[in-house]
Amino acid sequence: MYDESVTIIENKKVNAEYYKLVFASKHLSQKVKPGQFLNIQMENHEGLLLRRPFSYYRVGGKKIEILYEILGRGTALLAEKRRGHALKALGPLGKPFTQKLNGKKRILVAGGVGVPPLIFLAETAPHLTSPRESRGREKEGLVLLIGCKSKSEVLPRRELTKVKGEILYSTNDGSYGRKGFVTVLLHELLENEHPNSLFIQTCGPNAMMDAVMKLAEEFGVEGEASIDERMACGVGACLGCVVETREGFKTSCVEGPVFSFAELV
Ligand SMILES: Cc1cc2nc3c(=O)[nH]c(=O)nc-3n(C[C@H](O)[C@H](O)[C@H](O)COP(=O)(O)OP(=O)(O)OC[C@H]3O[C@@H](n4cnc5c(N)ncnc54)[C@H](O)[C@@H]3O)c2cc1C
Ligand code: FES
Structure with missing residues (x-):
């Protein structure tokens, strides 16, 4: 897991709903699997200290793409960022989707x-x-x-x-x-x-x-389902993202966000 300051290469609208954010990082792009996410901070905006989780959308070499929708203040601020602006990103985080399905x-x-x-x-x-x-x-x-x-x-x-x-x-x-x-x-x-x-x-x-x-x-x-739970630290420390499973409460950021259907209550 790495915490880095990254520079935006591209941040543009792709349709009525989604924006695409592109940046490069040698470390954040290593060994990433679908279902994992980054916890991103939009610089130091007053009253917006918590990072926001975003899934990896595409990784090619060092280049990382995120596809996002505007939901509230954080994502609205993110959409205003332009090429050259800096962001802090922590990742890769979380448990990915199962890759091999043995013929299914x-x-x-x-x-x-x-x-x-x-x-x-x-x-x-x-x-x-x-x-x-x-x-x-x-x-x-x-x-x-x-x-x-x-x-x-x-x-x-x-x-x-x-x-x-x-x-x-x-x-x-x-x-x-x-x-x-x-x-x-x-x-x-x-x-x-x-x-x-x-x-x-x-x-x-x-x-x-x-x-x-x-x-x-x-x-x-x-x-299996990737649970959409609100998060804060992203690393299992604040317990702000716990979900109830058949094996007790689990953190969505570390033990998830991907859980098997059988596990979920
Ligand atoms: C593991 C994970 C991966 C994610 N990947 C992506 C992604 O790839 N692209 C993307 O666009 N978004 C993704 N999200 C959702 C994204 O994190 C939220 O949209 C973002 O945190 C909202 O921040 P905000 O400051 O704009 O909104 P806020 O001001 O924090 O919230 C605005 C409104 O949205 C609600 N809200 C906030 N976060 C969530 C959430 N996680 N689920 C449901 N409602 C929420 C709030 O209750 C509030 O009503 C992901 C979330 C998780 C947990
Ligand atoms: S977000 Fe802090 S424990 Fe998961």
Whole structure:
């Protein structure tokens, strides 16, 4: 884990909902896995001492990309930063998503601030098992389901060209993809596949993930969720991010944010 001052290379709007922040760091970009995050401080603004957690969206060499939405004061301030401005970033933090699924098909269910880590996973997931394990099977397979409020939130095509699988969208108002919540797409998929051959990985608003976990339970499909818990220190010291699990309370920043469905209460 490293705490560094980084200089912004790019910080621009990509659509109505998301901004993309780019900076470079040799240390913060090392051995990063999808689901891990950075705790970022927007310089020393009065009354905004706490850092804010953001998932890694993409890492290429030393370059790190973050995709974010404006939610409150911190993210609004972040959106005002320009090339050359400095930020403090602590990372890589947290437990990542499971990479190897031993032949299971990966079903990624994303919404809102949960879209960036799942695109990262969809771009980098070890798609082919080793020749010995794969025994001639071609691919584990991957489907990325993204839920948006409307078409204006849909990411530009260029942001999704490296995804190694099928991408399906739903919008609440029906302006793009399937009309309704992303669970409509998930339900259809679960009805047509064998539960033992699937593994769900989800990140997004807690209400969305609750609905995903309910469906997973109904169909008997295993999976894991990256919990969207408010954080402060990011390193397990303040206990501000504890979540209740079947094994007691756990810190979301160190023991999560990714937890198996079976673990979560
Ligand atoms: C592990 C993790 C990874 C994240 N990755 C990303 C990412 O890649 N991109 C991105 O845009 N955002 C991400 N977030 C959410 C991001 O941290 C918050 O949007 C940010 O902290 C809000 O700060 P703010 O000062 O703008 O809002 P605040 O002023 O702190 O809050 C504004 C409003 O948003 C609510 N809020 C704040 N944080 C959260 C949260 N975590 N969940 C739900 N509601 C919240 C508050 O209750 C309040 O109503 C992530 C959060 C976690 C825990
Ligand atoms: S944010 Fe402090 S313990 Fe997790």
